Amino acid sequence: xxxxxxxxxxxxxxxxxxxxxxxxxxxxxxxxxxxxxxxxxxxxxxxxxxxxxxxxxxxxxxxxxxxxxxxxxxxxxxxxxxxxxxxxxxxxxxxxxxxxxxxxxxxxxxxxxxxxxxxxxxxxxxxxxxxxxxxxxxxxxxxxxxxxxxxxxxxxxxxxxxxxxxxxxxxxxxxxxxxxxxxxxxxxxxxxxxxxxxxxxxxxxxxxxxxxxxxxxxxxxxxxxxxxxxxxxxxxxxxxxxxxxxxxxxxxxxxxxxxxxxxxxxxxxxxxxxxxxxxxxxxxxxxxxxxxxxxxxxxxxxxxxxxxxxxxxxxxxx
Amino acid sequence: xxxxxxxxxxxxxxxxxxxxxxxxxxxxxxxxxxxxxxxxxxxxxxxxxxxxxxxxxxxxxxxxxxxxxxxxxxxxxxxxxxxxxxxxxxxxxxxxxxxxxxxxxxxxxxxxxxxxxxxxxxxxxxxxxxxxxxxxxxxxxxxxxxxxxxxxxxxxxxxxxxxxxxxxxxxxxxxxxxxxxxxxxxxxxxxxxxxxxxxxxxxxxxxxxxxxxxxxxxxxxxxxxxxxxxxxxxxxxxxxxxxxxxxxxxxxxxxxxxxxxxxxxxxxxxxxxxxxxxxxxxxxxxxxxxxxxxxxxxxxxxxxxxxxxxxxxxxxxx
Numbered sequence: 001x002x003x004x005x006x007x008x009x010x011x012x013x014x015x016x017x018x019x020x021x022x023x024x025x026x027x028x029x030x031x032x033x034x035x036x037x038x039x040x041x042x043x044x045x046x047x048x049x050x051x052x053x054x055x056x057x058x059x060x061x062x063x064x065x066x067x068x069x070x071x072x073x074x075x076x077x078x079x080x081x082x083x084x085x086x087x088x089x090x091x092x093x094x095x096x097x098x099x100x101x102x103x104x105x106x107x108x109x110x111x112x113x114x115x116x117x118x119x120x121x122x123x124x125x126x127x128x129x130x131x132x133x134x135x136x137x138x139x140x141x142x143x144x145x146x147x148x149x150x151x152x153x154x155x156x157x158x159x160x161x162x163x164x165x166x167x168x169x170x171x172x173x174x175x176x177x178x179x180x181x182x183x184x185x186x187x188x189x190x191x192x193x194x195x196x197x198x199x200x201x202x203x204x205x206x207x208x209x210x211x212x213x214x215x216x217x218x219x220x221x222x223x224x225x226x227x228x229x230x231x232x233x234x235x236x237x238x239x240x241x242x243x244x245x246x247x248x249x250x251x252x253x254x255x256x257x258x259x260x261x262x263x264x265x266x267x268x269x270x271x272x273x274x275x276x277x278x279x280x281x282x283x284x285x286x287x288x289x290x291x292x293x294x295x296x297x298x299x300x301x302x303x304x305x306x307x308x309x310x311x312x313x314x315x316x317x318x
Numbered sequence: 319x320x321x322x323x324x325x326x327x328x329x330x331x332x333x334x335x336x337x338x339x340x341x342x343x344x345x346x347x348x349x350x351x352x353x354x355x356x357x358x359x360x361x362x363x364x365x366x367x368x369x370x371x372x373x374x375x376x377x378x379x380x381x382x383x384x385x386x387x388x389x390x391x392x393x394x395x396x397x398x399x400x401x402x403x404x405x406x407x408x409x410x411x412x413x414x415x416x417x418x419x420x421x422x423x424x425x426x427x428x429x430x431x432x433x434x435x436x437x438x439x440x441x442x443x444x445x446x447x448x449x450x451x452x453x454x455x456x457x458x459x460x461x462x463x464x465x466x467x468x469x470x471x472x473x474x475x476x477x478x479x480x481x482x483x484x485x486x487x488x489x490x491x492x493x494x495x496x497x498x499x500x501x502x503x504x505x506x507x508x509x510x511x512x513x514x515x516x517x518x519x520x521x522x523x524x525x526x527x528x529x530x531x532x533x534x535x536x537x538x539x540x541x542x543x544x545x546x547x548x549x550x551x552x553x554x555x556x557x558x559x560x561x562x563x564x565x566x567x568x569x570x571x572x573x574x575x576x577x578x579x580x581x582x583x584x585x586x587x588x589x590x591x592x593x594x595x596x597x598x599x600x601x602x603x604x605x606x607x608x609x610x611x612x613x614x615x616x617x618x619x620x621x622x623x624x625x626x627x628x629x630x631x632x633x634x635x636x
Contacts, residue, residue: 024539025389026357026456027357028355036337038346039347039433042402073343074343080357084359084360086361120363121365121440124444126359126361141343
């Protein structure tokens with residue numbers, strides 16, 4: 001099976017909303033009048049972003065999920081995506097599973113594949129997603145204001161705890177292992193919440209490199225500081241049962257959470273709760289934006305946690 | 319140097335036409351009213367699409383050039399692009415050259431970098447390009463009509479000849495080596511010609527996998543056949559001086575030509591010549607679209623060349 005048969009068999013469907021899909025030199029997109037197009041690209045490399053032990057179906061899901069998470073953080077409605085896939089050989093078992101996971105999430109999110117590229121090489125997946133957002137309404141990192149509540153969706157740290165278990169640094173029981181591994185391999189992008197937060201949140205980012213690192217991007221871009229209350233950070237029973245140091249690694253530096261971190265005026269708490277209900281996404285208030293630059297994390301006893309040992313995930317350092 | 323410093327240093331500029339560029343979860347694009355967005359993605363893998371001996375500057379040029387060539391084939395005006403880059407380590411010499419080549423071509427083509435991703439991994443480059451084309455005016459593979467002239471820009475086969483020299487299958491003199499290597503490593507995308515061909519050409523494709531293979535895509539999509547005259551295929555003196563079999567490999571199956579192959583009514587010959595002049599791009603008429611399906615290549619003596627041994631480039635077979 002060659003490149004073109006492969007695309008025809010696994011990666012071609014007639015587009016519903018885009019004027020032209022897979023099969024020409026370019027696809028054609030047409031945002032509706034008054035809409036801007038939000039664009040994001042992520043690249044996943046075997047051994048770096050996923051382990052060779054991952055099920056192909058989960059990998060197909062995750063490759064699209066991490067990109068959808070970026071659209072969610074901007075409040076953009078998913079529209080279309082392209083897929084560039086490099087793999088050592090044409091492995092039908094792998095492609096069957098990978099395409100299955102990809103299409104399942106694509107259908108769920110209402111996003112369509114419009115183009116791409118396949119080639120032989122090390123297993124690498126690069127997806128570019130497109131979403132629509134009304135002009136001027138995109139949620140940005142730069143909008144946080146002093147006094148804003150800081151919110152996070154879902155819960156933090158499960159994916160990192162699974163990684164620590166894979167690395168043999170912690171032992172988890174069967175249920176904990178299943179649940180945290182699922183969080184690592186099958187993140188659920190928060191697209192519906194992102195759309196509901198338009199006009200409600202002042203700023204947003206997706207937590208992909210860890211809470212502290214990603215919050216610092218918001219603080220830097222917005223020219224503000226923040227206080228976080230460690231006790232308030234949402235976590236699973238499995239994370240909560242770990243030693244305090246490991247909990248902090250998982251909650252503060254995590255990585256692969258793909259939750260939304262956003263800020264909104266305290267006056268908007270009812271609207272935030274309504275956005276959470278409508279999108280069926282739990283949200284938790286974890287702190288406050290401050291005028292003074294810097295980031296403080298308060299532990300339960302009123303002391304600040306030293307953040308020197310907690311760095312954001314860096315793909316060239318990890 | 320980490321991921322974020324790297325992006326800041328080499329891959330961040332303020333966008334001029336896009337509402338939001340590098341640095342948030344998404345970039346924002348806003349096509350002008352009445353315009354569709356043409357989108358294309360290509361992935362380049364070391365050892366497969368380029369040799370480890372390539373100068374970083376030329377690699378930066380080529381990675382963008384092959385994508386711009388897809389916009390050219392659709393008649394789209396370059397607007398913006400994203401870059402996903404995986405590389406084994408942060409190598410400042412490499413990044414300096416790569417970014418230099420990339421920006422030089424980006425400035426020449428009037429396209430701006432709006433986002434991307436960098437990660438550690440095998441050297442792999444995935445670029446997604448965006449161009450504007452008035453709704454309904456994109457050049458497609460599916461528009462060829464019986465009686466159409468078949469045209470090709472520039473000349474064919476130089477890049478393939480350089481590859482054959484790299485593989486030790488042919489020896490080239492100094493000048494031939496320099497010129498063909500330049501064709502392989504520094505292809506010039508035909509964006510200006512593509513834009514001029516709107517409303518003139520019936521169909522277009524870029525020749526990236528070889529003349530025969532790419533022409534067959536046009537024939538299949540358009541439900542037509544074609545006759546090509548081998549003598550008319552434009553070639554350099556260096557290609558013309560090779561043995562006939564090697565010339566045919568270079569001209570017919572080539573690969574990496576990045577010229578435009580397009581069809582237009584014979585009545586439009588003056589308009590095609592004007593498009594070529596305005597875009598300062600040589601074009602050559604090489605054959606005719608036929609009602610009967612199939613592809614025939616006539617040699618100089620009125621016999622048809624057997625095409626069985628000439629297959630399109632396939633990344634999983636080569």
